[in-house]
Amino acid sequence: MLDWEGLFRRYVWNDEKTPFFTAVPDLTRRQADYEIHLYCVFLGLLFSVITVIFAIGIDPESSLRGRSLGSAFYGFSVVCAAILLAFFKPPSIALYCTFAPVIVFAWVFFKGLGPNLARIDHIVIFSILSLLLLHSFRVVAIVRRYPQMPEPPPQKR
Incomplete structure (x- = not known):
């Protein structure tokens, strides 16, 4: 018989790798790394697509007529910021990434x-x-608290 709960916890919802409902003060560094990494991958992919769309222009029948190099440059800067956030975790870059959904709302x-x-x-x-904006505020809180987060216990093999 299949252990559906065990498979779900192993591949879909894992307290270590997907700690979205764990309070920020209770996170370990490994959990914070996983959450920040997933956020950066999502943000980077989303804004990579936005950058390409604005750099080459798309269908003339849509509202996105022609190229917009300013928007493409902003999208590229968000992709670069997501990469920097994933590796170095500076709070200022986390704040910059938080403004990305706000800018899209304004646009x-x-x-x-x-x-x-x-x-x-x-x-x-x-x-x-x-949802991206709400999660961005959580990522800023995680990055600010990251230096004080405890190291996780060694993983069991």
Whole structure:
């Protein structure tokens, strides 16, 4: 018989590798590293796509007509900041990454998302941006507390 709970805990929800519901003061450095790494991968991939879209331009029928090198440069700077955050964890870079969803919200407010998107598309996009913004505040708290976090006990093999 399969141990579904054990498989779920091993591959999907692991207290060590996915500590999203663990309070920041209770995190170990290893847990913080996993959480920051996952956040940086998500942010880096998202803004890599945004950078490419704005650097080459896309469909002329959409609201993203033509190239926008300023937006592409900002997206590239967020990707670079995510890489720096993953490796060095400076609080100033964490704050810079926190402003990325705010900038996207402002861009959507002033430019719009395009006439071809349905209401559900808007809801999904705003939900993802809102969750990213909320998680960004948690990452800033983790990075600020990182030097005081305890080292984890050795892993069992």
